Amino acid sequence: MQGRLDTYIETVQSANSLDELQGRIKDLRNVFDVEHVVYHSINSLGQQYASHTYTPEWETYYFAENFERIDPVVQGCLRRFHPVDWRRLDWSGKAARDFLGEAVDAGVGHQGFSVPIRGPSGQFALFTISDRRSDAVWEKYTEAHVRDVILAAHFINQKALEIERGSDEADVAKLSPREVDALTMLAMGYNRAQASESLSISEHTLRVYIESARSKLGAANTTHAIAKALTLGLVIV
Structure with a gap:
């Protein structure tokens, strides 16, 4: 997997337009050996870009029926910062089950x-x-490849943003190794006590690293800092 993903990332880097990127995204189906891959982005102006391997008929039907309003994947991820297995989402309602x-x-x-x-x-x-x-095979698969999926997701998103703004020279905040470690622990779901223990530092020192990272990233709070670090590829979980 790692060798194929490294080669894939090199080909994505060569994409110069969203049309070219669309073809690269579809290639991920073979890289990850899955049936479908989807990337969907909405910018601050409401403009959308999507690439997927679903059938055109399903795409047309999905948007015609406004399924995004009840789709537990969309609705669940709008409230989350962390990756999620569909089995962990709420499918209990009749509309969701249908x-x-x-x-x-x-x-x-x-x-x-x-x-x-x-x-x-x-x-x-x-x-x-x-x-x-x-279920058993999928759980084993995602446990083995979660980091690769997250890496591909954020790399594709960063490339889409570069193409959209016409430059890949945007400044990226530089975090120290300890700042990255601190945000990584929190992004993985550790509380501050657990994170400081894992890093063999005091909670006070951990708080200093987190606040420093938050300031560098221009984040409003710790959760926002984690989200920005993930988006920029500074933290991979």
């Missing part, structure tokens, strides 16, 4: 793993892989 049935019938697959991404100026993007593996 929607899932139609999605499966359309070939989407009942298993999925989605990475929510928040970019500059209110941009929101969602990167998803989906398949029809069994």
Whole structure:
């Protein structure tokens, strides 16, 4: 997987337009050996860019029925910063269950793993892989490849932003190794006590690193700092 992903990232870097990037995104289906891959981005002006391997018929039907209003993947990821397995989302409502049935019938697959991404100026993007593996096989697969999926998601999003603004020379905040470590621990779900213990530092020192990183990133709070660090690829979890 790692060798294929490294080669793939090199080909993505050569994309100079969103049309070219669309073809590169579809290539990820073979890289990850899954049935479907989706990247969907909405910028602060409401402009959308999407690339996926679903059928055109499902895409047309999905938007015609306004399924984004009830889709637990979309609604769940709008409230999350961390990647999520579809099985952890709320499918208990009748509308959600009916929607899932139609999605499966359309070939989407009942298993999925989605990475929510928040970019500059209110941009929101969602990167998803989906398949029809069994629960046990899917759980083993995602545990083995979660880091690769997150890496690909944020790399594609960063490339899309570069193409959209016409430059890849945007300044990126530089965090110290300890600042990266501190945000990584929190991004992985550790509380401050657990993070400071894992890093063998005091909670006070941890707080200093977090506040320093927050200031460098221009974030409003710690959660915002984690989201920005993930979006910029400064933190990978």
